[in-house]
Amino acid sequence: MGRNHRIGRVSEEIKKSISKLLVNGIKDPRLNSRIITISGVDVTADGSFATVYITPLTLADEDKEAVNKEVLEAFNRAKGTFKKNIGKDIKMRHVPELIFKIDSSMDYGRHIDALIDEIHNEN
Template sequence: MGKGYRQGRLGEEIRKIVSELLLRELKDPGLSSMISVTAVEVTSDGSYATVYLSVLSTSGAENEQEEQQKALDAMNRAKGFIRNEIGRQVKLRHTPELIFKIDHSMEYGRHISKIIRDLDIDHEDEE
């Protein structure tokens, strides 16, 4: 297997654990909106894990960035607890330091789809 096989497996395990903690354990007022873990990237030496979060805004686009920032702040407050749970469940010699980031790929995908729709290209057969 390639070099990233272990990092990929570890990232997937961390994603599952953080998702489960978000669903059942974490009770923070900053986590009032719907949050999902879209991906986890682990560095090659396993010292850092970047956790990408997707925040579904419940109040509309005008407060979207504010809700994203609240979610990031809440996750950073719970970082020690989350890291402890990862270390307990995965049995690692060194638990990676967690870095939380907002995943903007959904917004980017909607933007690209809008651009394609705005082109107004007919999809007729050119025979």
């Protein structure tokens, strides 16, 4: 029980730290010129890896795949900066290795809603 609680706290602290850096201190224009949500962080049981799920806001005239690729590249390039900042914010012996992934759960939810609406409209 205590171990899971600690992992949950570490996940939330990593999320806060990355969000704070996005708002206040990142210099990459691919990251500071766009609205990006950190939707979740999953830390492995041993604390060696943290998967960070990100959702960049895309405008109607933008190619979503291109924006996702660009933002993901920018996050991977700034991985060292994020780890350094997490190390300062959270007192840990070892900062987890960061893995960035695009969170597609919102798109999946919209798809499921569309399918449900389609079923209701057929009836």
